[in-house]
Amino acid sequence: MPKTAPTHLRICTFKGLQNLPLYVARQQGFFDAHGLDIEIIYTAGSRPQVAGLASGEYNFIQTAPDNVVNVDNNPVSFGLDPTTAPHIVMVFGGSTGPLSLYAQPSITTFNHLRGTVLGVDNPTSGFALILQDMLARNGMKLDQDYTFTVAGGTSARLDALKTGSVAATILYAPFDSIAFERRYSRLASSNEYYVAYASLSTASTQDWLATNGQIATRYITALRQALHWIYDPAHIEAVQSILEGEASLDLDADLATRAYTAFVDPTTGFGIDGLLDSVGLQQVIDIRGTYGLQPQQLDTPATYLDLRWYQLATEEK
Numbered sequence: 256m257p258k259t260a261p262t263h264l265r266i267c268t269f270k271g272l273q274n275l276p277l278y279v280a281r282q283q284g285f286f287d288a289h290g291l292d293i294e295i296i297y298t299a300g301s302r303p304q305v306a307g308l309a310s311g312e313y314n315f316i317q318t319a320p321d322n323v324v325n326v327d328n329n330p331v332s333f334g335l336d337p338t339t340a341p342h343i344v345m346v347f348g349g350s351t352g353p354l355s356l357y358a359q360p361s362i363t364t365f366n367h368l369r370g371t372v373l374g375v376d377n378p379t380s381g382f383a384l385i386l387q388d389m390l391a392r393n394g395m396k397l398d399q400d401y402t403f404t405v406a407g408g409t410s411a412r413l414d415a416l417k418t419g420s421v422a423a424t425i426l427y428a429p430f431d432s433i434a435f436e437r438r439y440s441r442l443a444s445s446n447e448y449y450v451a452y453a454s455l456s457t458a459s460t461q462d463w464l465a466t467n468g469q470i471a472t473r474y475i476t477a478l479r480q481a482l483h484w485i486y487d488p489a490h491i492e493a494v495q496s497i498l499e500g501e502a503s504l505d506l507d508a509d510l511a512t513r514a515y516t517a518f519v520d521p522t523t524g525f526g527i528d529g530l531l532d533s534v535g536l537q538q539v540i541d542i543r544g545t546y547g548l549q550p551q552q553l554d555t556p557a558t559y560l561d562l563r564w565y566q567l568a569t570e571e572k
Contacts, residue, residue: 261292262470267304268317269408270297270503272428272514273349273455273525277317278497280481289473297503299407300376305333308460309341314467315474320345320456320531321381321539323559332379344561346464347457347475348531349482352523353446354385354454357416357434358423365393365442371422374406374415381539382425384546385452389443410503427454429504429514436510446523452542453535455525461561468564475568479529486519486527528569531560 268274277295280286286293296313298304301322308316309326323343326333330340362368368390375383387397395401401422406415412424413434423442426434435441445452457478464471485494498504499511506514518525526532536556544553 259290261287261290262473263292263294264314264470264474265294265296265312266315266317267296267298267307267313269304270410271408271430272498272504272518273317274501274503275485275494275498275518276349276478276481276525276529278501279485279494280477282497283481283484285477285480285484286474289477291470291473291477297408299411300405301380302333302377305343306335308343308458309333309335311460311463314463314470315346315457315459317455317457319381319539320348320453320536320559321384321543323456323458324540324543324553325379325381327559328553329379332377341460341462343458344461344464345456345458345531345559346471346561346564347478347529348453349455349457349525349529350453350523350532350535352428352454352517352520353444354382354425354427354452355431355434355441355445356386356389356423356443357426357431358440358442359416359419360438360440362422362440362442365390365395368395368423368442369400372402372404372420374412374421374424375403376408376412377405378403381543382454384542385445386425387546388542389445389448392448428517429498429506429510432510432513432517433506449538451532451535452538453532456531464561464564468567471564472567472571475529475565476571479568482525482527482529491515530565531562536560 305326307313330337406412409430413430415421495511495515498514
């Protein structure tokens with residue numbers, strides 16, 4: 256009998272360390288073993304990413320959990336019609352560690368940020384709210400002491416820092432390590448302010464999942480297998496080689512080693528099972544309620560998280 260063609264999935268994500276399970280699952284054949292053909296599309300920002308998922312352009316997105324919370328309550332901020340926007344839910348978690356505030360080398364205190372322009376993906380995004388909250392805790396107010404400019408995803412924001420078009424920005428792995436190596440000034444990190452903050456999720460529309468649950472289960476199973484392979488100490492050198500060879504990350508051997516260490520960190524790393532942290536998700540909701548929406552507009556984590564396919568994936572042999 257002819258072999259069944261693999262199911263093609265389009266995954267939209269930002270450039271960054273969070274994509275390591277995708278790279279490993281593809282290179283080690285975990286996607287192939289589950290009959291999946293994966294296409295990775297890099298996005299320039301959360302607005303086109305979420306809009307693309309809503310329109311059916313992508314099957315899954317890897318995005319900040321705050322984007323899922325925000326689109327559910329404020330679809331207009333992503334260019335969506337509230338009357339037709341689909342319900343988007345998170346199905347898989349993980350983290351890439353703390354979000355770090357990096358500034359130009361001459362900026363060594365929060366006070367030095369007064370009167371400057373800071374780079375964000377989207378002024379209403381969760382990472383922008385984290386930046387706003389960090390600055391508020393240091394006596395500074397948006398549009399009074401500083402302003403935001405749209406600078407794109409994390410890799411683009413690092414580029415903006417390099418060109419000097421922004422004074423500071425929020426970065427996550429591995430771009431925070433690159434900034435550190437190039438002697439930009441690290442002013443703060445999210446883990447200095449919050450017990451936990453959920454910085455990554457895999458999400459899809461509830462409508463697509465309702466008719467493609469088996470595919471979602473196979474996809475999550477492959478990701479979990481990749482994570483277990485990554486965390487196996489026997490594969491350290493192989494994982495670092497994959498990181499160093501990935502063009503989208505542009506890492507040398509030293510940075511690849513640092514990136515691997517950050518990914519498997521027992522406290523701030525991705526997590527061997529990719530389970531979204533409920534405490535971290537609640538922190539996302541709380542910050543969104545402080546700066547983005549009225550608390551009464553927000554729901555509990557269960558509204559934005561559907562773990563049915565994750566649970567089925569854990570039962571796969």
